[in-house]
Amino acid sequence: MDVSPHPSEAAKTTVTVLVTGANSGLGFAICCRLIDEFLFTRPQSQTLYLLFSTRDTRKGNDTLRRLNAHLQKTIRNGGRDHLVETRVELENVLVDLTRLLTVKALAQQLLARKQRLDAAVWNAGLAGWTGIDYWAATKEVFTSVVQATTYPEFMIGDVGALAPSQLSGYGSVHTFPEPGLGKVFTANVFGHYMLTHWLAPLMDGRSRVVWISSTSALPHLFDVEDLQGVRARMAYESSKRLTDLLVLNSETAAARREVETFLPSAKTADGGQGGRPKMILTHPGIMVTNIVDSSWWMVIGMLALTYLSRLLGSPWQGIQPYKGAVSACFAVLAPPSQLQELEEREGKGKWGSACDHWGHERVARMEVEGWGFGGELGVRPSGSVSTSRPGRREPTKESREEFEEVGRRVWREMEALRIGWEGRLGRVEVDA
C-alpha cells in the first residue's frame, strides 16, 4: 500500500498521530502536551495532524472544544500569531476497544485514506476495580506511603469480568459460541493489539507505536497460564505486565517469528524494505485521574498521600496528567538519536514520567523486573531511576532468560488469538 501525507498538506510535512482515550486524564493531557511541544520544537513547515479517539460523538465534540481552547491558550501565552493555529489539525475518531468490530471499523476508516501514521499512542484503558480494601490500604499506607502509592495492591478487582459479546447483533460471520475475552485485557491490550496489526500498512520503520504501562506492572500479578487475567485478582496490573512483556520482547530473538507476522515490514515505493514500526514502552507515573472512581474525600486523600510520597522521595508521583504525559510525548516526538538510536545502543527501555520533590518532570528509564533497565544484566544507563520495592527479585541470568521465555509464550498466544479473532470478525480489506 502506497501511503502519503494528508492531501491538504502535500507541500508541507504532516506529522500524523493517533491517541486513544483522549477525552480525559492522561489521554487529554497527551494531546495538549503534544500540541505544545510540537508547536515550540518543530519547524514552521510542519503540521501536526492529531487524531484523537473517544467512545462516542458527544465526548468527541466536548474534547475537540477543550483541545481548541487549549490551543488558543498556548498561542496566547507563547505570544505567537494566529497563523500558528493552522499548524495543528484536530479530528475525532470513534472506537470502543472492548468491541472489536468498532476497532476494525476505525482501522478500515483510516486505511481507506492511505495517510501515513507517524505515531499511535495506545493510552485508553480501564482499571476494572470495584472498590478498595480499606483494611489492606491502611496497612499498606502505614507500612510505607511510597510503596502504597507507587505499587498499590489494595484495589479490589472484578475477577472474571468479560468484554461484551463481539459478534451478537452485528451479523456474525461465524458460528456461536464465541470464546469470551477478558474485559480489562481487551480494553488495555488486545483491542490495541488488533488495531496495531490492522493499521500496519500505514506505518513504516519511522513510525512509533507507543504503549502505556504502569509502575504497578509487577511480575507476581501476572500468570502466563491466564494471559487475559480473567482469573487474576488484579487484572489491570496483569494487563500492564503483559504490555511490558510484549513491548520489551518485540525486538528479542524470542518473538521474532510472531512479530514478523504481526507487523509485516513495510515496502517502499520502489519495492524495497521500509521497515517495521518501533513499539515503545512508557508509563506516566502516578496521576490523579478518573481511572479510580472516587468520591471527593477519596480524591483529597489520594492527593495528600501522593504529594507526601513525592516529598518522601518517590520519583514517580507526577500527580497532574500533563506531567504524566511527558514520557508518551517524548516517545512520539523525540528525534531518532534520542530514542531509536539510544535504544539500539543501550537497550530497549521502559520510559517513565519521573518527578523531583518540586514536581519538575522529566523522562527516565524504569527498571522492569526480569529485564532490568535495558535488557542487560547489571547495566544501568545514565539518567535511569532506581526504585526499590519489598519483594523485588534481584536480577539474575535466570530471571533474564525467564523474561524472554515468558515473552515468547505471550507473543505466541497473542498471535494465535489475533488470527482466531480475525477469522471470526473477517479481515480488514485494503484497496490495492
Ligand SMILES: NC(=O)c1ccc[n+]([C@@H]2O[C@H](COP(=O)([O-])OP(=O)(O)OC[C@H]3O[C@@H](n4cnc5c(N)ncnc54)[C@H](OP(=O)(O)O)[C@@H]3O)[C@@H](O)[C@H]2O)c1
Ligand atoms: N492514573 C494513573 O495514575 C495511571 C498510572 C499508570 C498508568 N495509567 C494509564 O494511563 C492510561 C489513561 O488512564 P487515566 O488515568 O487517564 O484514566 P481515565 O481518565 O479514566 O482515562 C481513560 C480513557 O480511556 C478510555 N477508555 C476506557 N475504556 C475504553 C474502551 N473500552 N474503549 C475506548 N476507550 C476506553 C476512557 O474513555 P471513557 O471516558 O469513555 O471511559 C478515557 O478516555 C491508561 O492506560 C492507564 O492504565 C494511569
